[in-house]
Amino acid sequence: MAEFSASVYQNEFLPDGGTDVHAIVTVSCSGAGAAGQTGSGDAGEIIIVDTSGSMGADGVRAAGQAAQTALDQILDGVWFAVISGNDRAKLAFPPSPEPVMVRMDQFTRQAAKDAVARFYADGGTAMGTWLRLASRVFATVPSLTQKHAILLTDGENQHESPEVLTATIEAVTGQFQCDCRGVGVAWQVDEVRRIATALLGTVDIIPAPDQLAAEFSSLIQKAMSKGVATADMRVWAPQGAQVLFVRQVAPTVDDLTSRRTEVNALTGAYPTGSWGDESRDYHVAIRLAAKGIGQEQLAARVQLAIGDQVVAQGLVKALWSADEALTTRISPEVAHYTGQTELADAIQEGLAAKAAGDTATATTKLGRAVQLAAQTGNEEATTRLRKVVDIDDQDTGTVRLKRSVEKADEMALDTASTKTTRVKK
Amino acid sequence: MTSTTQTVCPSCGGPISDADRFCEACGAELTPTSPTTPAIDTDTEPTIELNPGASAVPGPCRSCGGTIGADGYCETCGTKATKPRDHFSEQPAPWVAGVCDRGIRHSRNEDALAIAADPEPGSRALLVVCDGVSSSLDSDVASLAAARAARDVLVAGHAKGLGTESSRNSAVVARMKAAADAASDAVLENTSPDSPNPASCTFVATVLEDGLLVAGVVGDSRAYWFPDEAEAVALTVDDSWAAELIATGVPRHEAETGPQAHAITRWLGKDAPDHTPRTTSLNVTGPGWLLVCSDGLWNYCSEAAPLADLVRQTAAANGGEPLATSSALVDWANAQGGQDNITVALARI
Numbered sequence: 001m002a003e004f005s006a007s008v009y010q011n012e013f014l015p016d017g018g019t020d021v022h023a024i025v026t027v028s029c030s031g032a033g034a035a036g037q038t039g040s041g042d043a044g045e046i047i048i049v050d051t052s053g054s055m056g057a058d059g060v061r062a063a064g065q066a067a068q069t070a071l072d073q074i075l076d077g078v079w080f081a082v083i084s085g086n087d088r089a090k091l092a093f094p095p096s097p098e099p100v101m102v103r104m105d106q107f108t109r110q111a112a113k114d115a116v117a118r119f120y121a122d123g124g125t126a127m128g129t130w131l132r133l134a135s136r137v138f139a140t141v142p143s144l145t146q147k148h149a150i151l152l153t154d155g156e157n158q159h160e161s162p163e164v165l166t167a168t169i170e171a172v173t174g175q176f177q178c179d180c181r182g183v184g185v186a187w188q189v190d191e192v193r194r195i196a197t198a199l200l201g202t203v204d205i206i207p208a209p210d211q212l213a214a215e216f217s218s219l220i221q222k223a224m225s226k227g228v229a230t231a232d233m234r235v236w237a238p239q240g241a242q243v244l245f246v247r248q249v250a251p252t253v254d255d256l257t258s259r260r261t262e263v264n265a266l267t268g269a270y271p272t273g274s275w276g277d278e279s280r281d282y283h284v285a286i287r288l289a290a291k292g293i294g295q296e297q298l299a300a301r302v303q304l305a306i307g308d309q310v311v312a313q314g315l316v317k318a319l320w321s322a323d324e325a326l327t328t329r330i331s332p333e334v335a336h337y338t339g340q341t342e343l344a345d346a347i348q349e350g351l352a353a354k355a356a357g358d359t360a361t362a363t364t365k366l367g368r369a370v371q372l373a374a375q376t377g378n379e380e381a382t383t384r385l386r387k388v389v390d391i392d393d394q395d396t397g398t399v400r401l402k403r404s405v406e407k408a409d410e411m412a413l414d415t416a417s418t419k420t421t422r423v424k425k
Numbered sequence: 426m427t428s429t430t431q432t433v434c435p436s437c438g439g440p441i442s443d444a445d446r447f448c449e450a451c452g453a454e455l456t457p458t459s460p461t462t463p464a465i466d467t468d469t470e471p472t473i474e475l476n477p478g479a480s481a482v483p484g485p486c487r488s489c490g491g492t493i494g495a496d497g498y499c500e501t502c503g504t505k506a507t508k509p510r511d512h513f514s515e516q517p518a519p520w521v522a523g524v525c526d527r528g529i530r531h532s533r534n535e536d537a538l539a540i541a542a543d544p545e546p547g548s549r550a551l552l553v554v555c556d557g558v559s560s561s562l563d564s565d566v567a568s569l570a571a572a573r574a575a576r577d578v579l580v581a582g583h584a585k586g587l588g589t590e591s592s593r594n595s596a597v598v599a600r601m602k603a604a605a606d607a608a609s610d611a612v613l614e615n616t617s618p619d620s621p622n623p624a625s626c627t628f629v630a631t632v633l634e635d636g637l638l639v640a641g642v643v644g645d646s647r648a649y650w651f652p653d654e655a656e657a658v659a660l661t662v663d664d665s666w667a668a669e670l671i672a673t674g675v676p677r678h679e680a681e682t683g684p685q686a687h688a689i690t691r692w693l694g695k696d697a698p699d700h701t702p703r704t705t706s707l708n709v710t711g712p713g714w715l716l717v718c719s720d721g722l723w724n725y726c727s728e729a730a731p732l733a734d735l736v737r738q739t740a741a742a743n744g745g746e747p748l749a750t751s752s753a754l755v756d757w758a759n760a761q762g763g764q765d766n767i768t769v770a771l772a773r774i
Binding site: 236288297299301315353 | 505
């Protein structure tokens with residue numbers, strides 16, 4: 001049985017007239033078990049592979065091999081399907097004109113492997129059609145509580161307007177989770193990140209096709225270890241208070257604020273997807289009406305809920321004090337993740353400016369990113385930034401844009417921009 | 426004031442010791458620097474049960490009337506639920522009641538209240554208030570133990586002496602001394618022998634029996650008699666620097682707002698030089714209000730006459746009901762700032 005715990009890190013002391021309370025809430029899960037085997041419903045997995053013409057014969061062969069490796073990792077008993085996508089989506093397995101899924105066993109696994117071996121490159125790219133088909137396929141098995149997909153693409157979404165893709169993303173949000181991977185350098189990080197973020201998944205670059213199999217294998221293994229199908233973060237704030245934001249800040253930055261659904265007038269629920277044995281950090285900010293010196297009140301109850309069951313709770317408090325030694329202290333956890341969030345923004349904005357030819361803004365933003373990465377000890381980010389900029393002084397954030405940059409390095413910096421380092425507690 | 430190391434309060438300039446958590450003068454929160462002071466856990470409940478057998482389920486939120494959650498906070502407005510020790514009341518008979526409250530500025534309630542009364546209005550009432558010294562450890566536990574021990578001694582003895590007025594008075598005064606002894610013992614029992622900062626508290630008690638009213642005091646908690654048809658009387662004189670200044674001719678307001686205003690010269694506790702209560706006696710000849718209170722109330726209204734007006738007006742607004750009136754007086758003190766713990770006990774005679 002999965003066990004959850006929540007810990008709160010904050011400075012609860014507010015000065016006279018202070019209104020804003022910030023806290024980092026760490027939620028940890030242990031004993032999650034395996035997907036579809038905890039008695040709380042079945043698990044479903046769909047592998048979506050880009051088979052557009054741009055993949056070419058070699059690309060499609062590599063993708064097929066990767067899909068075969070992925071199929072090996074799907075646990076017996078898990079419902080699954082394989083979709084091949086170009087400017088249309090096609091159910092590659094099970095072979096059926098109508099949406100359908102089957103349970104994994106030795107026979108279906110072999111049949112599916114045979115089917116993906118027959119992939120061939122043809123046509124354009126319309127990812128929205130792939131997502132819609134996946135949603136319909138999942139819907140054929142009502143017992144599924146955990147629905148996860150991996151999506152592989154190699155190019156831009158050329159055969160579908162951005163508006164159609166946006167509408168599709170909205171339509172399938174909440175239907176299933178999706179980790180997205182781009183192979184090569186011809187795909188758009190922004191576009192794929194939009195899909196992954198909305199569908200509570202990750203995005204990353206796979207520079208060369210021969211790295212596909214290992215990545216797919218690892219993604220499926222991770223999905224299979226998520227024994228808790230779905231959970232919500234709930235944030236209660238007192239009457240009259242305002243929830244400024246709710247962000248996941250580790251392992252990646254993900255702003256949940258706009259995904260609120262109402263539990264009751266004072267409590268909002270934010271989807272967090274499935275959970276394995278892991279720990280995630282959330283940054284919650286609440287604005288209260290100021291109270292008198294010496295008064296104490298609860299600023300937020302931060303809970304993790306599975307269905308209607310609250311499985312962990314952390315209390316965020318506010319205590320007004322006249323003691324400046326207490327009120328001016330900044331929680332190291334809050335400071336760390338505030339820096340990491342700004343780092344993610346600085347990288348994305350810097351790269352966007354660079355792409356738009358705005359060298360001055362790009363230099364400033366990426367310089368700030370270098371500074372923040374150094375300050376918050378995010379060495380991975382520093383390493384990735386070094387491939388895009390020459391660093392003169394990381395303390396002041398003085399950098400120069402590199403004259404020639406590997407496109408893959410720039411994309412890797414972009415996709416990894418939301419990855420954070422844990423604060424040392 | 427019981428400590429040897431003297432520094433000044435950053436808020437009002439009053440004297441404080443390096444172990445103080447609050448300034449005795451202005452109530453400002455301090456950060457104790459004394460290395461011998463253990464960390465204060467304000468969430469620790471006192472070891473004494475307030476209402477034995479009473480349900481532990483907290484009542485509605487005192488701020489908005491909402492439901493208190495299992496986590497101890499209101500489910501609507503988030504206000505921290507009052508701990509039983511932070512606010513409690515007693516009403517042993519319809520004509521006698523008291524309320525003891527944490528106030529606003531202090532993080533815990535070190536005031537204590539213990540009262541007893543016979544059902545017959547105006548017959549017999551015993552009121553005890555102790556105010557824990559906030560610079561000492563466990564004063565909240567010690568003050569409540571002291572108040573209850575004193576009350577029990579006062580309740581148990583009902584000696585009438587030889588029947589003459591003077592012997593009756595002597596008997597009550599002797600009982601008052603015994604009650605102070607019992608209170609002092611209770612404080613000592615709640616002080617660890619090697620405490621660097623032994624618990625200490627004030628003591629004020631009144632005995633009303635058959636028309637005789639006796640008040641005894643150690644420290645700066647007070648008793649007043651407010652007859653309906655005569656002038657208000659302060660039954661006690663504080664054992665404080667302010668009182669000594671007043672005795673030398675310094676105006677009361679000036680003495681009681683000076684930096685040393687709240688430094689008391691006598692108290693109950695391990696390091697107390699003497700805890701014999703100073704007593705005053707008078708014969709009650711007509712109806713009136715008996716008030717026993719801590720400095721959390723009289724800080725905001727010290728003179729007998731205006732305090733009598735305040736009590737009478739508050740009583741009139743509450744239908745003359747002692748509990749509602751006590752509660753309203755506590756609310757009034759909180760509205761003035763609630764700088765200290767507040768205790769108000771009233772008997773309608």
